Amino acid sequence: MPELTYREAVRDALSTAMRQDEDVFIMGEDIAEMGGSMGVTAGMLDEFGKERVRNTPISEMALAGAAIGAAMQGMRPVAEIMYEDFLTLAAEQVVNQAAKLRYMSGGQLTVPVTFRTQGGAGWSPGAQHAQQLEAWFVHIPGLKVVFASTPEDVRGLLWSAIYDDNPVVFFEHRTLYPIKGDVPQEIEPIPIGRARVHREGEDVTVIATGRLLHESLKAAEQAEGDGISVEVVDPRTLQPLDEETLVSSVKKTNRAVVAHEAVTRMGFGAEVAAVLQYQAFDWLDAPIERVGAKFAPLPFAPVMEQFVVPHAEEVLAAIKRTVGKA
Amino acid sequence: MPELTYREAVRDALSTAMRQDEDVFIMGEDIAEMGGSMGVTAGMLDEFGKERVRNTPISEMALAGAAIGAAMQGMRPVAEIMYEDFLTLAAEQVVNQAAKLRYMSGGQLTVPVTFRTQGGAGWSPGAQHAQQLEAWFVHIPGLKVVFASTPEDVRGLLWSAIYDDNPVVFFEHRTLYPIKGDVPQEIEPIPIGRARVHREGEDVTVIATGRLLHESLKAAEQAEGDGISVEVVDPRTLQPLDEETLVSSVKKTNRAVVAHEAVTRMGFGAEVAAVLQYQAFDWLDAPIERVGAKFAPLPFAPVMEQFVVPHAEEVLAAIKRTVGKA
Amino acid sequence: MEHRTTLAKSDLHDVLREMLLIRRFEEKVEERFRAGELPGFLHVAIGQEASAVGVCRALEDGDVIASTHRAHGHTLAKGTHPNELMAELYGKQEGCSHGYGGSMHLFDVERGNMGANAVVGGGLPLVTGAALAFQMRGEPRVAVAFFGDGATNIGTFHEALNLAQLWTVPAVFVLEDNKWAESTPESQHSPIRDLSLRAKAFGMKGLKADGQDVEAVYKAARQALDHARSGKGPVFLHLDCVRFRGHYIGDPQVYRDKDEARRLAETRDPITRLREKLQLGDDEFADLDTEVTEIVEASVEFAKAGTDPAPEDALKNIYA
Amino acid sequence: MEHRTTLAKSDLHDVLREMLLIRRFEEKVEERFRAGELPGFLHVAIGQEASAVGVCRALEDGDVIASTHRAHGHTLAKGTHPNELMAELYGKQEGCSHGYGGSMHLFDVERGNMGANAVVGGGLPLVTGAALAFQMRGEPRVAVAFFGDGATNIGTFHEALNLAQLWTVPAVFVLEDNKWAESTPESQHSPIRDLSLRAKAFGMKGLKADGQDVEAVYKAARQALDHARSGKGPVFLHLDCVRFRGHYIGDPQVYRDKDEARRLAETRDPITRLREKLQLGDDEFADLDTEVTEIVEASVEFAKAGTDPAPEDALKNIYA
Ligand SMILES: Cc1ncc(C[n+]2csc(CCOP(=O)(O)OP(=O)(O)O)c2C)c(N)n1
Ligand SMILES: Cc1ncc(C[n+]2csc(CCOP(=O)(O)OP(=O)(O)O)c2C)c(N)n1
Ligand SMILES: [Mg+2]
Numbered sequence A, B: 001m002p003e004l005t006y007r008e009a010v011r012d013a014l015s016t017a018m019r020q021d022e023d024v025f026i027m028g029e030d031i032a033e034m035g036g037s038m039g040v041t042a043g044m045l046d047e048f049g050k051e052r053v054r055n056t057p058i059s060e061m062a063l064a065g066a067a068i069g070a071a072m073q074g075m076r077p078v079a080e081i082m083y084e085d086f087l088t089l090a091a092e093q094v095v096n097q098a099a100k101l102r103y104m105s106g107g108q109l110t111v112p113v114t115f116r117t118q119g120g121a122g123w124s125p126g127a128q129h130a131q132q133l134e135a136w137f138v139h140i141p142g143l144k145v146v147f148a149s150t151p152e153d154v155r156g157l158l159w160s161a162i163y164d165d166n167p168v169v170f171f172e173h174r175t176l177y178p179i180k181g182d183v184p185q186e187i188e189p190i191p192i193g194r195a196r197v198h199r200e201g202e203d204v205t206v207i208a209t210g211r212l213l214h215e216s217l218k219a220a221e222q223a224e225g226d227g228i229s230v231e232v233v234d235p236r237t238l239q240p241l242d243e244e245t246l247v248s249s250v251k252k253t254n255r256a257v258v259a260h261e262a263v264t265r266m267g268f269g270a271e272v273a274a275v276l277q278y279q280a281f282d283w284l285d286a287p288i289e290r291v292g293a294k295f296a297p298l299p300f301a302p303v304m305e306q307f308v309v310p311h312a313e314e315v316l317a318a319i320k321r322t323v324g325k326a
Numbered sequence C, D: 001m002e003h004r005t006t007l008a009k010s011d012l013h014d015v016l017r018e019m020l021l022i023r024r025f026e027e028k029v030e031e032r033f034r035a036g037e038l039p040g041f042l043h044v045a046i047g048q049e050a051s052a053v054g055v056c057r058a059l060e061d062g063d064v065i066a067s068t069h070r071a072h073g074h075t076l077a078k079g080t081h082p083n084e085l086m087a088e089l090y091g092k093q094e095g096c097s098h099g100y101g102g103s104m105h106l107f108d109v110e111r112g113n114m115g116a117n118a119v120v121g122g123g124l125p126l127v128t129g130a131a132l133a134f135q136m137r138g139e140p141r142v143a144v145a146f147f148g149d150g151a152t153n154i155g156t157f158h159e160a161l162n163l164a165q166l167w168t169v170p171a172v173f174v175l176e177d178n179k180w181a182e183s184t185p186e187s188q189h190s191p192i193r194d195l196s197l198r199a200k201a202f203g204m205k206g207l208k209a210d211g212q213d214v215e216a217v218y219k220a221a222r223q224a225l226d227h228a229r230s231g232k233g234p235v236f237l238h239l240d241c242v243r244f245r246g247h248y249i250g251d252p253q254v255y256r257d258k259d260e261a262r263r264l265a266e267t268r269d270p271i272t273r274l275r276e277k278l279q280l281g282d283d284e285f286a287d288l289d290t291e292v293t294e295i296v297e298a299s300v301e302f303a304k305a306g307t308d309p310a311p312e313d314a315l316k317n318i319y320a
């Protein structure tokens, strides 16, 4: 099994798809010579040329919309929105067009477009460069929403996103690009809509996405030292949501913590909590804990930034609260 | 007590504020001669002139942003975004600018802007003209979010929104404009952040917004016929959320239904359910029910549209499920 | 197909018939809406038939269009049968969007109609993208966007045209400049009187035509399409048009001088104009009218006899 | 204050000092960033000092500016003390945004700085709105937006300028055209070579100046401000600028010819230019340099000695 960074894994999925398939191409701001603001597409210009590794002007609406239009004509574009914060600019096209075209046409159209984007705190980029907005897109019927947390997952899921006939909003987390992990020799598509149990446990289920998956795995390790057995599940795709895996885990452990970096209020954890309390009501021995960013824009000063977004510590505290060992 | 329609109540709040205060003005598409696409601002041009009843081009970003900029300079603009669907176009300005300017400046700025918008199903306007997107804005620290359901509330809350020193996203529901209700002679500001108990009951609490408040009141009436005593609460402001009122109601009734017209998945009801299961865990005798639109864009054909969005019937069914009389 | 740059004389009768069909179709839509039979928000393009017919006639097989909220004319001109369009307005399964779309969301993908759009400017980037796909695959196809004067104020318009020109994709952007955006006259929504300047900001080739003269529209569209198809880049086609009616059906037009519309209808009706050019006598015209009116009436019958979707059908077609 | 249209000779020394201070400040920022002392994403405007100083010098009391991600120069030129700016970059309470903002969110409301903006184009509608407020209240103030060539492609830019012109608000839109948007050269992001055309699409008055010549900038800015202030409407001020460094601090500039920046720094340095004009000898210049360098060093000391916010401070200032 080769080892790849998360960054390389994204690149590998893109490049492999582009090698095998003329319909796949990538577009976005500074993805060509510069290789993207996070270096994800570095080197791809040389291999594929500027038609298929297409730098765009700073025009989030039009670049998203052009990707949608090309997808309507049978291409499989992967459009990069440099930071999630700028999804707010492309929102009309993603939400009113991509998500609804198939439906409004009564099933005539398919829109196989992928929107890759990334964000995340950790480097003090400030309030307009690090938001996590995945919850918005989970609210929109017609979109699929992926948030991958490991090199293996990001590669297999991006592959599936590219070949999915629906628009997919694909979230990456900035701090994960350098992490390494084993991946299968050949790309194995990971089905959209299937959660991954990263660690089995008996006492509490932690459901976590993105960076918080890794924080949760750390917290689980620490909890084990305290004799708490933690199951850690990454939904990986937020839409469709693998409710079955989440619910059956909680039915086993009788306790749940949901963790993400986005603001807790109205974050993805709210939906998970609402689903779990409904479907596992009789199994729950404690209220479902939500761990997410505190209710503030992201501040600049590192001490404040670190205070706002959650870490293993907060996950561990939540775990302990659910098992009554706080 | 005079009787006003919801439409007149909105107009009364705007006009009264504009009469007493030169800093207040309204802007938006077709709000002048036409009086707005829903007739809300009809007649205001004659009274206040075109400077203060300011028609804008179709430029949602700039009209939202110009309102923000004017607010930064001490005006109190009320900008109308014709339909909620077009908030997707103004999202960058509302979310990255209005919501965060005070924070990013370390408290130097205030941004007393109000964004009025409306939407809602019922007339088959189709997928791009009737979305309910209030949940998006509840996720954004720095914004206040109001959704008013009666003439009295809409007038008193809009007044408070105009005079609030923070950006407020103010949702109206299209089907409510013609409804009538008593209002106090003089405008009484209704504090942002306070829920309203519309009906007291013992067996189950229905928490409902917008059109669904009225559907829930109907459902409560019907439930009473079946011997179920229903408390109906309208949060009115979604951000800040009056958790105390909601939680104490549920602690009394031990059951809860959350109802809104927006898509259930990742809708506002998810947040309410997450809060309630956490704060009233030991009091809950049944899982919290969520009533909202089915997971689909809004279809055109009336039979399908009616199927997608909820009515009293669905609220009643949810009430019955919670009390085990389904 | 022979490559023409102007409408052949022999086609003009057909063109008149098509414009008249659209006119009668929309008048019927107004009538049925007022009778309470049609749900939704509806916008007719009565008076603007020459733009729809002139442009669509100029297209080649394989070319595609994207339309706006004012889409009936474009849709018919692009080849959708009146039955299917009327059925859509009635929300029937037989409709061109199978009852999912409605007046502002008319699709006919097989016939190259990428769809009407209820978001002003919303379709423009899609057209840039479709044209990009044609370019990347080396297909000699053109993507055409219709939009109004009001749409030239929205950022989407600027971004989409800028991108199209930057990449020299085969697209034609057809501005139907009827001088109104709902109730807002052009002088209140645009600081410039000649909207052609908008395209200059991107260095895009611009063409202008009297949008009430179907022959002029055809000729300009043909030129624009040829330019785009030959790889020289997109074209901005500015059509000077007239909106005879209100913004939406039922619009009391309190904001508009009552005489204006009447005067314009008298002097700038594209149908009258072509009829006079063809020197069509009253009888001949009446025959034509009867013919198209029958088609329209039949479309109402067809629509009313159509199948209502089942409520649960609302849960189909969300994902592929 | 006397109304001048060009920089007085007697001011030029001061102007040089200010530009040099900004230069040394930003060089220090680069150094401290590389030393790992500064968090965040940072962009220096080294080479573009003339634009910041020339425009801000031309402002009257009460005028306001809005800046971009490349904001240090504008912020200093608008009067924020280097200590407060440096403290902000160190994330300290003494910073001009009290540690909440950082390099891309520099505010100094009291001094008329409405804020830097990390969203390209994000500040433009705010400037239109501020100018609208001035107009509605009859105040003789002007709102000024800085932005780059890359920003001319975003819809926000078009909408904001269009609205400003439509309403003839007192705004000046200053394009700092350094020919790059991150790694993307102008030829790859704009289909036109003369970005002045952008303003013509709205009928906006345009002015052009060599952005590397502070006197020319001042003169053009003065003209623009006078025009706007007198109620004649907004002005688009196109400055031909040069980016000497990478897009962000640490940018390896793999996309850029290594010689280009060097050559430009040699031939188009606004500081060298003014220094030569003033015929400043080496000693005199060295003195000036020492003077400003001391201020910069002191700002680092000030910043380092500043107070870190408490973690819980993050929950303040969210609402008024
Ligand atoms: C983004 C957006 N804003 C507002 C509206 C509401 N609206 C529908 S049509 C219209 C006017 C459009 O004017 P124009 O583009 O000139 O087209 P016309 O109606 O004249 O054909 C407006 C404001 C909309 N549909 N989309
Ligand atoms: C809406 C948006 N898209 C993308 C970015 C990322 N970004 C930051 S600066 C920049 C380039 C800006 O170029 P220009 O406007 O010319 O300003 P310059 O950096 O040259 O000063 C980009 C793409 C952003 N900040 N905002
Ligand atoms: Mg128009």
Ligand SMILES: [Mg+2]
Pocket: D148, D149, D150, D176, D177, D178, D179, D180, D181, D182
């Ligand atoms: Mg630049």
